[in-house]
Amino acid sequence: MSTFDWKKILQLGLIGGLVGVLIALVGMVEEFDERDIIAGTLSMGWTMLILTVLVTAYFAAGTSKMNNLLSIAAGALSGAVFSVVMSILTWMVDTFDLRQTLVNASPNLVKILTFEQGIPNGLIILIVAGAVVGALGSAIFILPDRYRKAVSLGLGMVAFLGLMQDIIQVSLAGFEGVSDAIVWMFGRGTESGLSVAGAIMVFLVVSIGNLLWETNAPKVNSQFNKLPQKSRRSLKWLGYGILFLVIIYLPAVLGLYLTEVVNATGLFILMGLGLNIVVGFAGLLDLGYVAFYAIGAYTVGVLTNLSGELTWSFGWNFWLALPAAIALAVFAGVMLGIPVLNMRGDYLAIVTLGFGEIIRILALSDFLKPSIGGSQGIVNIPPPQFLGVLVNNPQTLYYFIVAGAVLALFISQRLRDSRLGRSWKALREDEDVAQAMGINLVATKLMAFATGAAFSGLSGSILAAKLGTIYPHSFALLISINVLALIIVGGMGSIPGVFVGGLLLAGVPELLREFAEYRLLIYGALLVVMMQVRPEGFWPEATHKRELHEDSVDVELVAEGQEA
Amino acid sequence: MVSILSAKNVTKQFGGLTAVNNLSVEIPEQSISSIIGPNGAGKTTFFNCITGFYTPEMGEIIFNGNRIDGLRSDQVTRLGISRTYQNIRLFSNLTAIENIMVGYEPHMKTNWLDAVIRTPRYHKDEKAAHEEAIKYLRFVGLAGLGDQVSRNLPYGAQRRLEIARALASKPSLLLLDEPTAGMNPHETLEMMHFIRNLRDSFGITILLIEHDMRLVMGISEQVTVLDFGEKIAEGLPKEIQTNTRVIEAYLGRGAATEGMATAHELTPKKKKS
Numbered sequence: 001m002s003t004f005d006w007k008k009i010l011q012l013g014l015i016g017g018l019v020g021v022l023i024a025l026v027g028m029v030e031e032f033d034e035r036d037i038i039a040g041t042l043s044m045g046w047t048m049l050i051l052t053v054l055v056t057a058y059f060a061a062g063t064s065k066m067n068n069l070l071s072i073a074a075g076a077l078s079g080a081v082f083s084v085v086m087s088i089l090t091w092m093v094d095t096f097d098l099r100q101t102l103v104n105a106s107p108n109l110v111k112i113l114t115f116e117q118g119i120p121n122g123l124i125i126l127i128v129a130g131a132v133v134g135a136l137g138s139a140i141f142i143l144p145d146r147y148r149k150a151v152s153l154g155l156g157m158v159a160f161l162g163l164m165q166d167i168i169q170v171s172l173a174g175f176e177g178v179s180d181a182i183v184w185m186f187g188r189g190t191e192s193g194l195s196v197a198g199a200i201m202v203f204l205v206v207s208i209g210n211l212l213w214e215t216n217a218p219k220v221n222s223q224f225n226k227l228p229q230k231s232r233r234s235l236k237w238l239g240y241g242i243l244f245l246v247i248i249y250l251p252a253v254l255g256l257y258l259t260e261v262v263n264a265t266g267l268f269i270l271m272g273l274g275l276n277i278v279v280g281f282a283g284l285l286d287l288g289y290v291a292f293y294a295i296g297a298y299t300v301g302v303l304t305n306l307s308g309e310l311t312w313s314f315g316w317n318f319w320l321a322l323p324a325a326i327a328l329a330v331f332a333g334v335m336l337g338i339p340v341l342n343m344r345g346d347y348l349a350i351v352t353l354g355f356g357e358i359i360r361i362l363a364l365s366d367f368l369k370p371s372i373g374g375s376q377g378i379v380n381i382p383p384p385q386f387l388g389v390l391v392n393n394p395q396t397l398y399y400f401i402v403a404g405a406v407l408a409l410f411i412s413q414r415l416r417d418s419r420l421g422r423s424w425k426a427l428r429e430d431e432d433v434a435q436a437m438g439i440n441l442v443a444t445k446l447m448a449f450a451t452g453a454a455f456s457g458l459s460g461s462i463l464a465a466k467l468g469t470i471y472p473h474s475f476a477l478l479i480s481i482n483v484l485a486l487i488i489v490g491g492m493g494s495i496p497g498v499f500v501g502g503l504l505l506a507g508v509p510e511l512l513r514e515f516a517e518y519r520l521l522i523y524g525a526l527l528v529v530m531m532q533v534r535p536e537g538f539w540p541e542a543t544h545k546r547e548l549h550e551d552s553v554d555v556e557l558v559a560e561g562q563e564a
Numbered sequence: 565m566v567s568i569l570s571a572k573n574v575t576k577q578f579g580g581l582t583a584v585n586n587l588s589v590e591i592p593e594q595s596i597s598s599i600i601g602p603n604g605a606g607k608t609t610f611f612n613c614i615t616g617f618y619t620p621e622m623g624e625i626i627f628n629g630n631r632i633d634g635l636r637s638d639q640v641t642r643l644g645i646s647r648t649y650q651n652i653r654l655f656s657n658l659t660a661i662e663n664i665m666v667g668y669e670p671h672m673k674t675n676w677l678d679a680v681i682r683t684p685r686y687h688k689d690e691k692a693a694h695e696e697a698i699k700y701l702r703f704v705g706l707a708g709l710g711d712q713v714s715r716n717l718p719y720g721a722q723r724r725l726e727i728a729r730a731l732a733s734k735p736s737l738l739l740l741d742e743p744t745a746g747m748n749p750h751e752t753l754e755m756m757h758f759i760r761n762l763r764d765s766f767g768i769t770i771l772l773i774e775h776d777m778r779l780v781m782g783i784s785e786q787v788t789v790l791d792f793g794e795k796i797a798e799g800l801p802k803e804i805q806t807n808t809r810v811i812e813a814y815l816g817r818g819a820a821t822e823g824m825a826t827a828h829e830l831t832p833k834k835k836k837s
Contacts, residue, residue: 411680418679418686419672419693422658426666429655436615438641438670438733447676546661546694547701547710 004070008063013078016056017085023048024089024113027104028518033112035514036193037162039186045112047159049086050133053079057137068142072135079134083127086113090126094119146214154207161202162193167511171255247402251395259394261510263466266401267459268506271483272490272498273408274455279484280493280541281421282448283428285349287480288336288356292329292453294363294475296460299325301378301470302371310378311370318384322461329457330450337449341442344431356480363472377471384465397466404462408455412495415451417544424448425493482506485523489530491537500539568593568737568769569614569645574623574633576609576793583609584620585793591737591786596763596770598780600804601790602813607773608650610790611739615647616640627737642670646730647739650773652722656715660706660725663714664697667732671696700728703765704758720751724758731766738762740772744779752776756783781805789813 023029032044042050057075066074090113092098098105114122140148161168165186172182185198194202224232251259271293278286303314303321316324340351362368364375372378383392384400391397415421423444426434435441464470482505490501504526509519530537567590576584584606591597599607612618614625616637625633632640646667655663672693678686701710704724709717714725723743730738743759744752756779763770774780780787781801789797789804791813797804804810 414680414682415676418676419669419674419689420676420679422662422666423669425658425662426655429657430653432617432637433649433653433655434666436617436637436641436647437666437729438638439666440638451676543659543711543713544662545711546659547698547708 004066004074005063009060009074009078010081012056012060012063013081014085016052016078016082019052019056020049020082020086021089023052024086024109025102025104026518026521029112030104030106030109032514033108034192037159038199039193039195041196041199042162042193044163047162051159053082053130053133054137054140056082057134058141060134061138061141071138071142075138075141076131076135079137080127080131082134083130086130087123087126090114090123091119146211149214150207150210153210154203157206158194158199158202162199163512165193167258171253171258251398256394259398261507263394263397263401264510265502265507266398266405267463267466268483268486269499269502270401270405270408270459270462271456271479272486272502273405273412273495274452274459275483276487276493276495276498277412277415277424277455278448278452280487281416281424281428282445283424284445284448285345286352286449286452287349287477287484288352288354288359289452289456289483290475290477290479291336291356291359292332292456293460293463293479294359294472295329295332295453296325296457297464297470297475298363298372298378298460299328299457300461300464301381304464305378305381307378307380310373318382318465322458325461326454326457329453329460333449333453334446336453337446341445353477353480356477360472360475360477363475375472377469378464379469381464381468381470383468391465397462400465401462404458408458409495411451416495420444420447428493485527488527489538491540494537494539494541497537497539497541501537504538566593567591569625569627569771571610571614571625572623574610574613574620574625576606576613576618576620583793584613584790586623587790587793587795588623589788589795589798591769591771594763594767594769595785596759596772596783597786597788598784599771599773599788599790600775600777600780601796604792605790606793607790608741609793611647611741611773614640614739615645641733641735644734644736645739646733646735646737648723648726648730648741648743650741650745652719652726654714654722654726654729657713659711660701660714660717660728661694661697661710663725663729664700664732665693667700667729668693668696670733696732700731701725703731704728719746723747723755727762731762735768737769737771740770740774742773742775744774744776749778752779755779759783 028048029045032048033046035044036042037044037047056078060074060078061071063074090110093105094107094110110119113126115125116122117125140151143151169182169186184195185201186194224235227235250262254262271289274292275286275289278284278289300318300321302310302312303316303324304318305313306315307313336352336355340348343351363372366374368374383390385391386396386400389396391400423434423439424447426437426439427441427444427448431441434444463474467474486501486505487498488501489504490497490499505523509515509522515522569589569591571587571589574584574587575582587606587610589599589610599610601607609618613620613633614627616632616635616639619634623633624631627640627643627645630643632643632645635643655666658666672689674683674686674689677683678689698710701707704727706717706721706724706728709721714722717725727738727740727743740759744755747755759770759772760783762768772780772784781804784801787797787799787801787804788795789807789810791809796809796813797807799807
């Protein structure tokens with residue numbers, strides 16, 4: 001039975017249109033008009049609108065059971081509705097002067113949206129284009145799964161590379177051999193974005209590559225499983241070895257700027273791993289997590305600074321100050337933990353939120369100004385030395401941060417698979433029952449707070465060493481929110497999820513500086529969409545298979561193989 | 565007859581409501597005993613008093629010679645009492661095996677440092693927990709479902725998993741709160757055999773709250789009847805079946821609605837205070 005759900009399709013088109021209006025009115029269309037994804041062909045502003053239409057059409061095509069033709073018609077219709085809404089906006093902006101209240105409703109916006117063709121003609125083009133893009137969006141919907149995935153991935157990659165063009169170009173400029181390829185793909189560097197030929201190539205390579213991989217992956221997998229255990233293990237170690245080499249040589253390849261971005265991301269990931277224990281494993285919603293970051297940073301600052309302006313100037317070695325900073329963060333974690341032992345959910349969130357603010361305001365206060373510098377913060381924190389090497393530039397700090405993150409990763413993974421990890425998860429699921437199973441709630445909760453605080457304190461210590469100066473405003477509530485958001489986006493309680501979330505919410509925004517103004521808006525939209533589409537996060541926590549021992553299965557298989 | 569649990573004059577009040585009133589019960593060791601009574605009679609409240617969820621206002625509860633009223637629920641569990649819940653309360657996002665392994669918690673000795681550096685003690689402890697979990701999983705007939713997330717298990721399996729989790733702490737007294745709630749007569753009969761088998765296999769004492777009279781009368785060696793928080797009868801199943809106060813509590817309620825409720829609740833309380 002084919003049905004064509006007019007109402008739903010119109011509704012979706014209207015919603016999409018309103019999103020488009022919002023994108024235009026917050027100024028993204030205009031601001032990103034000069035920034036091209038594909039040089040001279042497609043600007044980033046238009047990309048955002050097209051993406052909105054594609055998504056709208058995708059959903060419109062899925063509204064009801066339809067045959068392919070009707071699906072495409074539905075997509076086209078929703079796209080047209082989108083464009084009609086945009087046209088009304090354009091007409092209104094052109095006719096009335098809305099700039100008093102809506103600063104971005106400018107003549108320039110009209111020019112962009114009408115393709116510089118004037119009001120009636122341009123709007124007709126806009127509506128036709130909307131319908132065409134809508135039809136394309138629904139065409140993606142009706143493709144078989146495999147192709148759909150390949151096409152989306154190809155388009156995504158084109159957009160990604162187009163966005164990252166200047167960064168890629170700058171970081172690869174030093175390599176002689178690839179410079180020709182770069183010029184071909186990205187143009188001479190006078191324009192932004194991929195060249196048309198480059199975009200087509202990227203799309204084809206990624207899509208076809210994905211398609212081939214998807215069709216052959218099961219075969220490769222079974223081939224891999226057929227290998228004797230010894231070579232399987234050595235292949236695995238080979239993989240680890242390559243990963244290790246990549247990690248070692250990464251800063252040299254990336255260059256200063258990108259390494260700096262990786263470092264900033266690394267600090268967030270380190271904090272994320274800690275908060276993941278508190279929130280993800282133990283289910284204790286902590287909104288004041290930045291406090292431990294501040295405590296770590298300030299402890300290192302106070303103990304090592306050479307500024308001479310503060311009451312105390314201990315002038316400790318960084319490596320002595322580091323354990324002290326972590327210990328103090330742990331102590332603070334336990335101190336915060338004790339009063340909130342009996343609190344749950346919202347109440348816990350409010351109290352921890354207050355705790356985070358108290359620490360920040362203390363750092364800012366005149367009361368503590370003589371010892372920790374008040375609003376001027378602590379300056380002149382010397383960079384640490386490691387084996388005679390001064391850790392003072394991003395590329396040496398990188399190793400330090402990687403070591404910290406690997407340590408935190410290692411500890412969280414091992415704790416997760418232990419009695420303590422199970423107790424945390426039981427606590428998260430049902431606190432009363434967990435206690436009735438014999439779990440000591442006090443010890444278990446305090447362990448969660450303490451471990452989380454330790455990782456955050458470590459992250460803060462590295463921050464102090466990295467910046468050389470620390471100010472109270474580096475420890476705003478927003479940091480806690482960001483870390484929490486990265487855990488939610490990655491997947492609550494999932495360790496790989498922390499890395500995914502960190503890259504998405506700390507790494508990518510760091511690279512896309514031009515989005516800085518819209519960062520929180522995009523965060524918000526991403527979180528809302530996530531909760532609708534993938535509430536479990538991008539890389540959800542995996543359940544462990546424990547009933548059948550992998551090893552015992554292997555032993556049987558090996559035994560059979562030997563007999564044959 | 566040695567009693568493993570004895571409650572003496574236990575009273576639990578919530579504001580003005582007396583949920584358990586001056587209740588004294590002796591549970592014989594290795595018996596299967598039941599507590600029955602109409603809805604709101606205070607059966608689950610009594611369970612909560614035993615397991616440390618509530619602290620009774622008056623009276624004392626002695627388990628194996630230890631006074632346990634006022635202890636936290638984890639302490640009570642470590643002494644050897646474990647329970648299931650009327651509305652199943654599994655750790656729903658954990659797998660069946662993980663649920664049972666959490667139940668084994670009182671017997672685990674490793675600390676966080678063992679876990680981080682993976683000492684031999686850690687491996688020994690984890691292995692023991694895992695083996696126990698498999699054992700109880702098989703015992704309750706859930707072999708093969710161990711890696712399922714527990715919320716995805718069918719209802720009956722969840723009930724049995726909850727019992728397996730309770731058994732993993734190796735209790736000497738197991739409290740089952742309406743183990744057959746929501747089951748059909750066939751499943752109830754199966755559960756009856758299962759409970760008897762449980763007692764015979766592990767030599768533990770079982771105290772259950774149950775509404776299904778066939779089950780209660782079929783397997784109980786002692787039945788205690790509560791009504792409005794008070795014990796109104798106690799004895800062998802056949803004695804209970806013929807007890808007039810019990811029949812009145814169950815059948816006479818409709819006839820006695822006007823004023824009876826308040827009368828029941830208030831009279832003994834006045835005496836007490």
